[in-house]
Amino acid sequence: MTMVNAFDPDHAAGLEAGDAALIAHRRKVLGPAYRLFYEEPLHLVRGEGVWLYDNKGRSYLDAYNNVVSVGHCHPKVVEAVTRQLGTLNTHTRYLHEGVVAYADRLLGTMPDALGHVMFTCTGSEANDLALRIARSFTGRQGVIVTGLAYHGLTEAVSEISPSLGDFVPRGPRVRLIPAPNALTVPPLEQGAKFAADLAVAIAAMRADGIEPAALIVDTIFSSDGLYPDPAGFLKPAVDLIRAEGGVFIADEVQSGFARTGDAFWGFQRHGLVPDMVTMGKPMGNGFPVAGVALRPELVEEFGVRARYFNTFGGNPVACAAGMAVLDVIEEDGLQENARTTGAFLKQQLGEITSGRDDIGDIRGAGLFLAVECVEGSAANARLASHLVNYLRRNGVLISATGPGANILKIRPPLVLRRAEAERFLEAVRGALAAH
Numbered sequence: 423m424t425m426v427n428a429f430d431p432d433h434a435a436g437l438e439a440g441d442a443a444l445i446a447h448r449r450k451v452l453g454p455a456y457r458l459f460y461e462e463p464l465h466l467v468r469g470e471g472v473w474l475y476d477n478k479g480r481s482y483l484d485a486y487n488n489v490v491s492v493g494h495c496h497p498k499v500v501e502a503v504t505r506q507l508g509t510l511n512t513h514t515r516y517l518h519e520g521v522v523a524y525a526d527r528l529l530g531t532m533p534d535a536l537g538h539v540m541f542t543c544t545g546s547e548a549n550d551l552a553l554r555i556a557r558s559f560t561g562r563q564g565v566i567v568t569g570l571a572y573h574g575l576t577e578a579v580s581e582i583s584p585s586l587g588d589f590v591p592r593g594p595r596v597r598l599i600p601a602p603n604a605l606t607v608p609p610l611e612q613g614a615k616f617a618a619d620l621a622v623a624i625a626a627m628r629a630d631g632i633e634p635a636a637l638i639v640d641t642i643f644s645s646d647g648l649y650p651d652p653a654g655f656l657k658p659a660v661d662l663i664r665a666e667g668g669v670f671i672a673d674e675v676q677s678g679f680a681r682t683g684d685a686f687w688g689f690q691r692h693g694l695v696p697d698m699v700t701m702g703k704p705m706g707n708g709f710p711v712a713g714v715a716l717r718p719e720l721v722e723e724f725g726v727r728a729r730y731f732n733t734f735g736g737n738p739v740a741c742a743a744g745m746a747v748l749d750v751i752e753e754d755g756l757q758e759n760a761r762t763t764g765a766f767l768k769q770q771l772g773e774i775t776s777g778r779d780d781i782g783d784i785r786g787a788g789l790f791l792a793v794e795c796v797e798g799s800a801a802n803a804r805l806a807s808h809l810v811n812y813l814r815r816n817g818v819l820i821s822a823t824g825p826g827a828n829i830l831k832i833r834p835p836l837v838l839r840r841a842e843a844e845r846f847l848e849a850v851r852g853a854l855a856a857h
């Protein structure tokens with residue numbers, strides 16, 4: 423499967439000589455599996471706040487990055503990491519206040535039922551661990567995911583990541599259900615449809631002698647094409663997987679840490695308390711910190727019989743980074759900023775595109791927005807690619823997603839304020855006019 427918005431090495435003519443040489447060298451040492459973004463790849467050297475700078479000193483408004491969600495190189499995070507790195511950095515088999523204080527603070531953002539958190543380094547590892555715990559707790563193997571989900575890169579989670587394409591085997595214990603669809607399913611039917619599709623997948627799995635252990639869902643459906651609405655539509659499916667003896671894992675790698683503006687966690691928009699919550703990306707603002715929060719009863723037996731050790735996960739530097747990120751989100755009112763600046767962007771994008779028959783839908787929650795490019799009822803990947811690359815050439819970074827590669831993915835750091843939002847909109851106006 424080709425990646426959306428990937429650089430095509432067959433179209434490298436015209437690139438600046440230094441960048442062309444670096445691309446060739448990169449390919450020589452890293453091999454063929456890596457991809458670069460954009461028709462003209464970016465060669466970045468520095469970042470600050472919502473801005474990135476290339477090797478020629480050119481600035482780019484970053485409207486894509488949810489890793490550095492409190493802004494590139496945020497001084498508070500840099501200071502906290504640097505201080506701890508110069509003091510002590512060890513694994514979690516020694517006593518240290520850092521991991522306990524951070525776990526306490528993080529669990530304080532969640533419903534009381536989620537009483538433990540276990541730390542990892544990446545979202546993939548968090549989902550891998552959640553699957554092991556779900557399978558050990560239920561004594562079952564089956565997992566249900568959405569049609570174009572991405573949950574990570576280990577062998578176990580690539581099996582539940584159909585967005586990697588058919589080359590990556592899914593195996594009989596994994597079943598797919600269609601993601602929501604904003605264009606074809608009326609909002610009020612979204613919840614019932616999603617639960618009905620889940621029932622079909624469970625029945626099909628059982629027909630093959632496999633019992634369902636878990637439903638795992640990215641609560642904003644990022645790789646499926648971004649489906650946040652109507653808030654609450656996930657509940658019937660979650661009730662169903664539990665009634666059938668499985669657990670619900672909310673993958674919050676994309677939607678967590680205030681991204682949606684309405685709530686700190688994406689699952690809270692749906693009025694849910696998951697059995698497990700996996701998280702990562704924005705958690706350390708670029709420092710690798712991730713984890714699984716869960717109901718204590720799920721890990722009781724696993725904890726005794728399998729134990730848990732992660733060399734880097736939850737070390738003092740990781741916890742210092744995580745704590746600094748929580749401080750910044752709170753002190754700088756970033757959830758509220760995501761809500762208001764995101765609402766402004768959504769409303770303005772609606773105005774800019776109104777009357778255009780090649781834009782089928784504008785949707786989103788907080789600072790995670792999608793613009794669906796269409797041609798009649800078909801996906802318009804050409805328009806999406808034009809917009810992504812025009813914006814890149816004009817100093818604004820976004821990307822595209824979805825099965826038809828036609829859905830613009832707009833996901834700036836949470837520190838994007840009104841002035842930068844205006845700048846973004848001006849660039850979008852130019853890109854649309856140039857089509």
Ligand SMILES: Cc1ncc(COP(=O)(O)O)c(C=O)c1O
Pocket residue numbers: 543544545546547549572573574575640644673675676702703712
């Ligand atoms: C929803 C979701 N889950 C899990 C992952 C995997 O996280 P990581 O790349 O940190 O392993 C990603 C990464 O893009 C993701 O988007």
